[in-house]
Amino acid sequence: MQLRRKIFDKITGFWMITSLITILSLPLIIGTGLYLKAAPLFDQQSFFSLIFSSQWAPSKGEFGFWPFIAGSLYVTVLSFLFTLPVCLLAAIYLTQFSSKQLIKVMHPVIDVLAGLPSVIYGVWGILIIVPFVSKYVAPVFNTTSSGYSVLSGGIVLAVMCIPYILNMLIEIFNTVPVGLREASLSLGATRWESVKHVVIRGNFPGIISAYGLGIAKAFGETIAVMMVVGNVVKVSINPLDAAYPLPALIANNYGEMLSIPMYDAALMFAAFLLLVIILIFNMIFRYLIHKTKRQ
Amino acid sequence: MNNAAASQTSEVSTKAALHSSQIVKIQDLNVFAGDHHILKNINLEIPRNKITVLLGPSGCGKTTLLKCMNKLTDLYRELKVSGSIFIEKDDILNTTTNIPSIRQKMGLLSQRPYPLPVSIYRNVSYGLKLKGVRDRKLINFSVEKHLREVGLWEEVKNRLNAPATSLSIGQQQRLCLARGLAVKPSIILADEPTSALDPISSKIIENLFKDIKKHYTIILVTHVLRQAIRLADHAIFMIDGEIIEQGDPEELFKNPQTEELRAYLVDGN
Amino acid sequence: MRRIKILEEKFFVFLSAFMTYSLITVLAFIILVIFIKGFNALNLDMILKTPQGGYYYGGEGGVLNAIMGSLYIAVGATLIAIFIGMPAALYINVQLVRYRRTQNTIRYFLDALWGIPSIVYGAFGFTLMLFLGMNASLLAGIITVALLISPIMVRTFDEVLSTIPRGLHEASLALGSTRTETAFRVMLRQGFSGFITAILLSFGRGIGDAASVLFTAGYTDNIPINLDEPAATLPLAIFFQLGSPIPEVRERAFASAVILTIIILAISLSARIISKRYSRSNLK
Numbered sequence: 001m002q003l004r005r006k007i008f009d010k011i012t013g014f015w016m017i018t019s020l021i022t023i024l025s026l027p028l029i030i031g032t033g034l035y036l037k038a039a040p041l042f043d044q045q046s047f048f049s050l051i052f053s054s055q056w057a058p059s060k061g062e063f064g065f066w067p068f069i070a071g072s073l074y075v076t077v078l079s080f081l082f083t084l085p086v087c088l089l090a091a092i093y094l095t096q097f098s099s100k101q102l103i104k105v106m107h108p109v110i111d112v113l114a115g116l117p118s119v120i121y122g123v124w125g126i127l128i129i130v131p132f133v134s135k136y137v138a139p140v141f142n143t144t145s146s147g148y149s150v151l152s153g154g155i156v157l158a159v160m161c162i163p164y165i166l167n168m169l170i171e172i173f174n175t176v177p178v179g180l181r182e183a184s185l186s187l188g189a190t191r192w193e194s195v196k197h198v199v200i201r202g203n204f205p206g207i208i209s210a211y212g213l214g215i216a217k218a219f220g221e222t223i224a225v226m227m228v229v230g231n232v233v234k235v236s237i238n239p240l241d242a243a244y245p246l247p248a249l250i251a252n253n254y255g256e257m258l259s260i261p262m263y264d265a266a267l268m269f270a271a272f273l274l275l276v277i278i279l280i281f282n283m284i285f286r287y288l289i290h291k292t293k294r295q
Numbered sequence: 296m297n298n299a300a301a302s303q304t305s306e307v308s309t310k311a312a313l314h315s316s317q318i319v320k321i322q323d324l325n326v327f328a329g330d331h332h333i334l335k336n337i338n339l340e341i342p343r344n345k346i347t348v349l350l351g352p353s354g355c356g357k358t359t360l361l362k363c364m365n366k367l368t369d370l371y372r373e374l375k376v377s378g379s380i381f382i383e384k385d386d387i388l389n390t391t392t393n394i395p396s397i398r399q400k401m402g403l404l405s406q407r408p409y410p411l412p413v414s415i416y417r418n419v420s421y422g423l424k425l426k427g428v429r430d431r432k433l434i435n436f437s438v439e440k441h442l443r444e445v446g447l448w449e450e451v452k453n454r455l456n457a458p459a460t461s462l463s464i465g466q467q468q469r470l471c472l473a474r475g476l477a478v479k480p481s482i483i484l485a486d487e488p489t490s491a492l493d494p495i496s497s498k499i500i501e502n503l504f505k506d507i508k509k510h511y512t513i514i515l516v517t518h519v520l521r522q523a524i525r526l527a528d529h530a531i532f533m534i535d536g537e538i539i540e541q542g543d544p545e546e547l548f549k550n551p552q553t554e555e556l557r558a559y560l561v562d563g564n
Numbered sequence: 565m566r567r568i569k570i571l572e573e574k575f576f577v578f579l580s581a582f583m584t585y586s587l588i589t590v591l592a593f594i595i596l597v598i599f600i601k602g603f604n605a606l607n608l609d610m611i612l613k614t615p616q617g618g619y620y621y622g623g624e625g626g627v628l629n630a631i632m633g634s635l636y637i638a639v640g641a642t643l644i645a646i647f648i649g650m651p652a653a654l655y656i657n658v659q660l661v662r663y664r665r666t667q668n669t670i671r672y673f674l675d676a677l678w679g680i681p682s683i684v685y686g687a688f689g690f691t692l693m694l695f696l697g698m699n700a701s702l703l704a705g706i707i708t709v710a711l712l713i714s715p716i717m718v719r720t721f722d723e724v725l726s727t728i729p730r731g732l733h734e735a736s737l738a739l740g741s742t743r744t745e746t747a748f749r750v751m752l753r754q755g756f757s758g759f760i761t762a763i764l765l766s767f768g769r770g771i772g773d774a775a776s777v778l779f780t781a782g783y784t785d786n787i788p789i790n791l792d793e794p795a796a797t798l799p800l801a802i803f804f805q806l807g808s809p810i811p812e813v814r815e816r817a818f819a820s821a822v823i824l825t826i827i828i829l830a831i832s833l834s835a836r837i838i839s840k841r842y843s844r845s846n847l848k
Contacts (some may be wrong), residue, residue, distance in 0.1 A: 001444065005742070005745070008744070008745070009485060009742050012651070012747070013659075013743075013744045015651050015743070016651040016652065016654055016655035016659070016747070017655060019647075019648040019649070019650075019651045019652040019655070020651070020655045020656065020670070022648055022652075023649070023652050023674070023677070023714050023715060023718060024673055024674075024677075025647060025712075026711060026715070027676075027677055027680065030670045030680070030684065030685070030688045030711075032685060033692065033695075034684075034688060034691065035689050035693050037691050041613060043782060049551075051574075052626070062607035073687070077799065085583065086583050086587060088581065089576075089579055089580035089583040090584040090587050092580050092583040092585045093577075093580035093583065094584060097577055097580060097582070097668070099372055101374070106588070107751065108836060109591070110831075111832070111836075112485070112683055112828075112829065112832045113591055113594075115765070115768055115769070115772075115828060115832050116772070116825065117451065117771075117772025117774070117799055117828060118772075118774065118775075118822060119774050119799040119802050119821070120594075120598060120772075120774070120821055120824065120825055120828075122595070122803070122806075123802060123806065123817065123821045124594045124597055124598060125432055126806060127597055127598075127818075128593075128597060129600060131737040133643065150476065154782060157593070159590065159591075162587065162591075163591070166587075172664065173688075174575070176802050177409060178370070179405045179406075179407070179409040180409040180411065180412075181370070182362075182367050182370065182403065182405065183403060183409040183411065183471065183474075184407065184411060184421075185367060185370075185398060185399050186365055186402065186475070186484075187393040187397075187398070187399070187402075187421055187422040187474065187475065187478055188398050188399035188422055188426065189395060189421075189425050189570075190394075190395050190569050190570070190573045191573060191577070192571070192572060192573035192576045192577065193573075195576075197411065197413075197421070198411060198412065201412060201413070202411070203411030208338065217679065217681075217687045219681075220679075220680070220681025220682075220683065220684065221681065222681065222682065222683040222774070222775040223775055223799065223803060224772045227799065227803070227806065240581065240685060246681045247681065247775070250686075250687055251686075251775055251778055253684060254778065254779045257593075262744055263764060267445050267687065267700050268687060268691060270598065270687075271577055271683065271684050271687035274681060274683065274684050275684045278679060278680060278681060278684075279676060279679075279680065281679070282675070282676040282680075283676050286672055286675045286679075287672065290668060290671075290672050290675075293412035323703075393566060393570065396566070
């Protein structure tokens with residue numbers, strides 16, 4: 001009996017610790033794996049020229065990632081511009097001004113929407129946003145656009161990220177004690193002034209983090225963006241032009257990557273780049289959140 | 296027009312000062328939360344520059360009554376408030392005066408200190424800034440004056456820019472009092488202000504109340520009978536949303552007229 | 565001064581209300597559009613049949629292959645994720661209960677891990693697959709998705725475990741059980757609703773993810789029988805069919821999107837119900 005207990009204890013103890021270590025070492029394993037695969041690329045081109053060159057001709061062995069990085073940045077920044085006012089104001093309304101019933105209904109709804117697969121958002125983008133951009137937005141600026149554009153990508157990404165960011169903001173704002181709001185009001189602040197000084201200022205690190213994590217999510221989003229962004233290799237500042245973000249590059253070309261020399265290394269480099277950028281973003285903003293939570 | 300209004304209010308307030316020793320008068324106040332009748336037909340008067348104690352078991356509606364006075368009940372949509380509350384002759388429940396300026400007539404001290412998420416200095420200057428005061432000298436003067444008033448100046452004068460949360464909880468509560476005094480209220484609403492504090496800090500707050508009642512009317516909610524006996528100039532005893540007895544504390548505590556108060560006094564002691 | 569303040573307040577309250585309600589409208593609109601578009605093309609064949617000859621030119625058939633493939637992958641991946649996720653979460657909350665700092669650091673890393681995009685997992689899965697000499701197959705897909713959902717499993721389960729009062733844990737130790745016995749006999753039972761929620765959430769994430777299975781699971785018109793056969797998945801079925809120039813096929817993509825949405829809604833709804841029914845803590 002005692003022996004059986006001891007054996008059970010040993011085995012399960014070992015099982016628990018190995019599992020935890022495996023999961024925690026995942027980013028390291030993934031990073032190393034991708035780096036090793038991408039390494040041959042560094043023999044041919046410097047890291048700097050890989051990132052900032054715009055020459056993309058895989059069959060000639062030229063890999064300049066700038067069009068893809070720029071495309072990713074552009075789409076992400078655009079989506080950020082859309083989410084910034086919407087999420088902040090909606091979170092404020094839901095937690096500070098609206099009735100309790102509304103937030104009781106909205107919270108689960110937002111939760112469900114945050115869990116909707118990205119391909120669904122992509123379908124919606126193709127059905128609504130792409131035709132909208134080509135039929136209504138482009139004529140306003142006297143140009144034509146197929147609709148598969150940076151703008152569409154930005155809108156779809158924004159709509160995808162809104163539930164995610166909103167969820168975090170609501171959670172953060174809900175931690176503001178009622179007493180603090182009452183204190184501010186009793187000093188003669190209007191409700192909006194209280195929101196400004198107590199809710200926004202007091203949670204500034206948390207708000208920044210929520211958006212930071214939202215940006216990181218947008219940056220790595222693949223399918224939904226790829227479906228509406230057009231996927232053309234070029235650098236353009238016109239939001240009605242097509243672009244080719246990094247994740248789309250990886251997803252679109254996996255089929256032929258083994259048939260062109262170095263192509264697989266290039267795509268793995270793209271994945272490595274995504275991993276590093278997003279991991280850094282996550283580390284910074286999660287750190288901010290963890291720090292504020294402890295206070 | 297502005298001038299006229301100002302002279303009118305000053306006239307009213309001098310009148311109030313001359314003709315009445317009462318600063319707050321509540322008539323037929325009823326508060327409902329859905330079907331729940333929280334406050335039932337409250338009628339009371341609160342004397343100027345005295346400490347009025349609202350006493351009663353927890354859940355009897357003391358805090359709600361206090362929150363009615365500076366309209367914090369607006370925060371809770373489910374509350375329905377009816378009746379009238381006169382503060383300096385101005386019925387704040389049925390008035391067009393804007394709410395922030397009503398609230399600035401009253402300082403609030405809650406059950407535990409809620410320092411704003413800014414520095415010590417900015418906590419005290421918050422109310423002035425809201426009023427639109429920009430003069431640095433005036434603000435500096437006010438911050439020092441009110442921090443001295445609550446006996447905090449010597450303790451914090453070298454770290455005015457430290458976050459207010461770095462203070463001890465007793466200091467925070469005094470800071471909240473200073474912050475409230477800085478908007479020049481005539482009334483201080485204190486909702487069990489010592490319940491989260493240690494005995495020494497509680498003592499400091501109690502003594503502060505005794506000192507400042509020359510200049511302010513203090514309405515203190517408490518369920519600590521001893522505290523009520525120590526501080527009260529006027530006492531109101533509530534149970535279940537109703538006022539059971541009110542009057543001079545000496546009388547009230549020595550010769551309770553009702554069974555409820557008698558029972559409460561016995562249990563409390 | 566006062567006028568401006570009141571105006572400012574009115575303006576912002578209105579603006580935030582406006583944003584909120586337009587947001588609700590847009591989000592409702594998404595679901596509505598997907599459902600309306602999809603239900604037109606949805607029929608029993610879609611759910612009950614695999615693609616027949618000429619399916620991709622508008623011929624007979626359905627996406628049963630993708631539905632089954634997605635289920636296989638999600639179930640397999642969830643099983644693996646349970647196998648490594650459940651003990652890991654227990655370890656954090658039982659063995660490490662005395663080390664708050666370590667606990668927090670681990671949670672921090674897990675949260676950061678949660679943010680890695682699925683395309684990166686997909687690319688890594690692909691390298692791993694080549695390294696092991698496998699082909700795109702059900703197994704490769706399962707492993708990749710398992711990597712993707714394990715951090716989610718650990719963190720959601722851990723969130724629930726961390727709310728279990730320490731007293732219970734100490735009581736179990738006081739009765740003479742070892743730490744691991746406490747973990748599996750007391751904590752697991754006590755946090756069982758959280759465990760189920762974690763499983764459902766991970767499952768939902770696994771079934772809806774496209775980018776990670778793009779490289780690793782392959783695509784086929786048949787329902788896979790062995791682990792080394794390629795498998796179709798629902799998100800990819802939607803994606804590929806949408807790329808077709810033939811209107812009938814595109815219609816079917818919308819129908820497939822409805823199927824996927826319903827599956828996801830059902831999963832998150834049951835997760836909600838379960839976590840609500842079993843949560844005794846009255847946190848707001």
